Amino acid sequence: MSPPAVPAALHPLVAAFLDDRVAVRAALRRFGSPLHLVFPQVFADNLTALRTVLDGVPGGYRICYAHKVNRSAALAATAAHAGIGIDVASAQELRSALTAGFGSDRIEVTGPKGAALLRAALAAGVTINVDNLWELSTIAEMAETTVPVLLRLSGFAASAPSRFGIDHTEVERAFELLTRHRDRLRLLGVAFHLDTAATQERVAAVGDCLTVLERAYAHGLTPTVLDIGGGLRQVFTADAAAYDAYDQALRVGLLGRGPAVHWGLNSFGYQVTDGTVHGRAVFHKYANTESAPTMLGELLAAPLPGHGGRTVSAVLADNLLQLWLEPGKALVDHAGITVTQVEFVKQVGSGTTLVHLNASRDTVTAADQEVLIDPLVLSEPGESSPTGVYFAGHLCLERDLLTQRQVRVDRLPDPGDPVVFANTGAYHMDLSAAQASMHPLPARVAVRHRAGRFVLYPDTVYRPGDEVR
Template identity: 25%
Template sequence: MSVFTYRNGVLHAEDVALPAIADAVGTPFYCYSHAALTAAYRSYADAFEGQDAAVCYAVKANSNLAVIRTFADLGAGADVVSEGEMRRALAAGVPAERIVFSGVGKTRGEMRAALEAGIHQINVESVPELEALSEVATSMGVEAPIAIRVNPDVDAGTHAKIATGKKENKFGIDWDHAREVYGRAAALPGLAPLGIAVHIGSQLTDLAPFRAAYERVVELLHALRADGIDIRRLDLGGGLGIRYREESPPDLTAYAGMVRSITGNLGCRVTLEPGRSLVGNAGILVARVIFVKQGLHRRFLIVDAAMNDLIRPTLYDAYHAIVPVREPGPNPDIAPIDVVGPVCESGDTFALQRPLPAMGADELVAFHSAGAYGAVMSSTYNTRPLAPEVLVRGDAFAVVRPRPSIEAMLAAERMPDWLA
């Protein structure tokens, strides 16, 4: 489902023309579609209908409160990796009993906050974390419901910076030590080891790595039950890819069928933690052309968005489709051009020699598939204000995070007495 389409020669988000938003909020800006968010969630819910499965949205993909609230209203839980994300989920209306707290480096303060909130589960990733959580829970007089994240040593075949399930990655308990660590968890006070968690990476477009990881998890489950540990929950993580360019993401019905075939007879509640696949193609970044620069050897399309707004191309060499907001006429003149931002870094480059129709100063361009890991990873580098975020529903739009003024950015800092 694409909600970003040309109508009468102008790119729209649902029923709203993008130039109208640009006139109201300026550029660059992020734009999300309520219809696309809803359709993505319902695709998961429909695929897993009839299974004992919960969808907990991975907040790190896009932590805007309105986005989280959209999913919460549809029945989603939340997968969080910090106290801040947990508080965002709660503020957006996700019930505590639908929140899972993941992450490799939780502080004792975060553990306490999670237990005070009464969340569904804490996913533990190391023996020191087990021991710290035991101390915190015991001091509070409560029992922490936990799953232990295991590292199945499965190569997800994805980008090295988003692979999380191989033995050299920092995440989870090494497969060979998992059974021993569960025994340690069962012996510690204040802990209730109820589940097994696994997450092997992001932007996966093949079901085979998932199957390999889940089959290893089931093998561990049977061993733990034989040890007398009552495993009732399986947290299968997220990682399903989306289409940025020519990828062929797995069909959700096929994915759900695979999960059912492996886990369906175990008597366990399954938790799924999609992020990118819920929000990635529900958002775009809109920018304005500042200049077209003709160099000696190549041309540059300089736009007012930069690497601080969308870092994925710089960080991951990621591809985002780039299109003019005004639809080109028939048989447009297509030529290669570098699409770059104004930040003083050579890495501030969105695309090299991208074939694009001719565009001029002040024209609008849209970067597709920017709903995941776009605004949430942005910064104020070069003292550039964060781009506003806009949510569209039908023919209406609302600013769900305004652009801060430079004055507000400066006012947030303090001068020491000896410089005042």
């Protein structure tokens, strides 16, 4: 008996590429396996969708692509060509942004920063999103010209404590530094980045930021920016009901009341006591069905408490504030896939089937995550015989499976068959890439659809241009 399927959502362009089995196998022959593929045209589509929402913001906006989400040079170049900004969090990302064609006025450095990164940011003349008071005072000491800065805030009443940002209790000290060093520090505005996608929590943070901005004006400062960070969700699943069905099958299997679809003792965060499954699974938000543009539109249209029922967008306009944001996942959603190949299929204890791939778990996800979306097996056409398998790969520990849950496949694959992990562009390609056992890092390749065919470019040589499909 096979487990429920959990189909991946695919962008039509990516689906068309995968339908061309000859093109997929040719890519593997040319660049090797495993292989990371990025689709700049999908990135451009995502950007257009966000811009469509933001074009209704009366006070204007600025999008900065969060480079940390994917190290792809092709995606960074696409962002630069599109005229948006970029958010970098290391000296290496700063160099990448400059190489991609971003001018200093379109680069923002975020995250906690040591002295070396601050020196690099000052030398490049970019905007600095300040994480703490030490950074602010160090910038003032190092700067030789006036530096544009944002204050990243934390300690919001409606949010969980955060290790990032300047707590509300320290804002007055920040204002003192800003006023004392007016010749070296220019306050553009305030920023936040919440570890949640909940609209009401974001609305509350906007309200708190407006209060801080009022306090800044009282100090004679003239901020004009409210930066709401990133954190917009992705849509992974093509069928939310199928996702729920798999989750139910997992629970039933953990209770021993049906076929087990979990490997070994892995319960994915669930606790089984007294014949009941308790708690919540630790899966990523793969069941989300709300797109990033929808979430952003909901935030902008939400009424802001204490402002007479006016929306967030209207209040920003009333206060002559420009909206900044740093989407990463939202821009690369469906714009990256990872392709590997079957090496062999084997049976282990109790009839369990392992499909061994020439990849390791952290090629497609962070080691501590389980992807609750099925890989796609691109076998040659044949008779369908659905069955459940576990995907295994490199490394040597018992828990080093690519899937620690059973995955439904239409039939057992053959050696050499391509296997596709969808939507790996956001962090999955890069967050914990390892070279254990001297395995090389996968090649990264940009795919462009032009004149009815797909053209592949090594990531570092891709140049945005005529994106007509």
